[in-house]
Amino acid sequence: MNSLKQMDRGALSDALDHFGQRTTPQRETVFGVLLNQRDHPTADEVYARTKSQMPTISMATVYNCLETLVSCGLVKQVNIEREPTRYCPNLSPHAHFHCRETGRVYDVPVPSGMMQELAGVLPGEYEADSVELVFRGHLSKGKTK
Amino acid sequence: MNSLKQMDRGALSDALDHFGQRTTPQRETVFGVLLNQRDHPTADEVYARTKSQMPTISMATVYNCLETLVSCGLVKQVNIEREPTRYCPNLSPHAHFHCRETGRVYDVPVPSGMMQELAGVLPGEYEADSVELVFRGHLSKGKTK
DNA sequence: ATTTGATTTAGAATAATTCTAAACTATGTT
DNA sequence: AACATAGTTTAGAATTATTCTAAATCAAAT
Ligand SMILES: [Mn+2]
Ligand SMILES: [Mn+2]
Ligand SMILES: [Zn+2]
Ligand SMILES: [Zn+2]
Numbered sequence: 001m002n003s004l005k006q007m008d009r010g011a012l013s014d015a016l017d018h019f020g021q022r023t024t025p026q027r028e029t030v031f032g033v034l035l036n037q038r039d040h041p042t043a044d045e046v047y048a049r050t051k052s053q054m055p056t057i058s059m060a061t062v063y064n065c066l067e068t069l070v071s072c073g074l075v076k077q078v079n080i081e082r083e084p085t086r087y088c089p090n091l092s093p094h095a096h097f098h099c100r101e102t103g104r105v106y107d108v109p110v111p112s113g114m115m116q117e118l119a120g121v122l123p124g125e126y127e128a129d130s131v132e133l134v135f136r137g138h139l140s141k142g143k144t145k
Numbered sequence: 146m147n148s149l150k151q152m153d154r155g156a157l158s159d160a161l162d163h164f165g166q167r168t169t170p171q172r173e174t175v176f177g178v179l180l181n182q183r184d185h186p187t188a189d190e191v192y193a194r195t196k197s198q199m200p201t202i203s204m205a206t207v208y209n210c211l212e213t214l215v216s217c218g219l220v221k222q223v224n225i226e227r228e229p230t231r232y233c234p235n236l237s238p239h240a241h242f243h244c245r246e247t248g249r250v251y252d253v254p255v256p257s258g259m260m261q262e263l264a265g266v267l268p269g270e271y272e273a274d275s276v277e278l279v280f281r282g283h284l285s286k287g288k289t290k
Numbered sequence: 291a292t293t294t295g296a297t298t299t300a301g302a303a304t305a306a307t308t309c310t311a312a313a314c315t316a317t318g319t320t
Numbered sequence: 321a322a323c324a325t326a327g328t329t330t331a332g333a334a335t336t337a338t339t340c341t342a343a344a345t346c347a348a349a350t
Binding site: 080 | 222224225226227230240242251253254255256259262263266267268269270271272273274275276277278279280281282283284285286
């Protein structure tokens with residue numbers, strides 16, 4: 001399975017439209033790859049996955065599409081230390097957990113009350129429009145989910 | 146003013162000793178640069194500042210010293226988006242605020258209770274040994290501190 | 291059909307960081 | 321003191337994720 005669900009296809013063209021950008025097969029395929037396997041892939045990984053569905057796509061296009069999706073607000077970049085940028089289509093407020101052992105990155109839902117509280121630690125003159133929360137450690141048990 | 150205070154010199158050699166590393170003039174100078182101007186400089190900036198006190202130091206040595214200080218736990222790396230790594234000698238629990246307008250990075254103290262609460266959002270199987278919190282936005286007023 | 295501008299593409303360029311290998315320095319031993 | 325050893329510094333090369341460039345392709349509008 002790989003093609004975009006109707007809902008996601010709609011969200012994609014709405015967002016692209018809104019920023020005066022075209023809906024293209026490359027953008028649809030890259031977006032589908034991100035929605036389909038939500039493991040915070042790097043550009044390289046997105047390239048490999050997209051190429052398996054669309055063998056002619058280039059790395060440059062993957063970077064272009066990812067940048068477009070980010071600038072339209074459909075995808076977030078996740079930077080952890082100096083590692084290659086990862087991409088996350090989860091738009092709900094969440095933190096990331098980076099496992100030192102496997103290198104994998106997991107979404108951790110954050111109650112919106114907590115986000116409020118976080119904003120509260122900022123002195124008055126600081127006006128934040130984004131908050132980024134990253135945990136690092138390891139997962140206990142064989143729980144790899 | 147630039148030389149290390151006795152307290153800091155002690156902390157430095159203790160930490161280096163503890164990890165079987167030598168106290169060298171380069172390491173002292175780089176550490177002093179970080180303690181002296183706590184604006185989260187990049188390696189380039191640390192290089193420039195250190196060079197003004199020790200004109201023969203090389204970029205490679207600055208990177209080596211910074212890495213040594215980090216591995217001894219005296220300094221933290223601060224990564225924001227894809228920008229060059231910054232270095233922070235503030236060991237108390239704090240968040241960072243990145244001003245989109247000036248590019249500057251500020252320390253924001255975080256009450257330890259808040260850190261507890263943050264750890265609380267993690268499901269049981271996630272064991273975090275570090276938490277990183279970064280705000281992005283802008284500073285109101287001419288308050289450039 | 292033609293024009294226009296956006297998009298895709300291959301490959302070159304960039305830039306922060308890491309690596310390499312040689313010179314230098316400090317420390318411990320005879 | 322001379323020597324051996326291991327750690328450190330250094331210049332420059334290498335690496336690598338990402339961005340840039342310029343040409344080819346595509347799609348909408350006239
Ligand atoms: Mn990792
Ligand atoms: Mn910036
Ligand atoms: Zn995520
Ligand atoms: Zn800091």
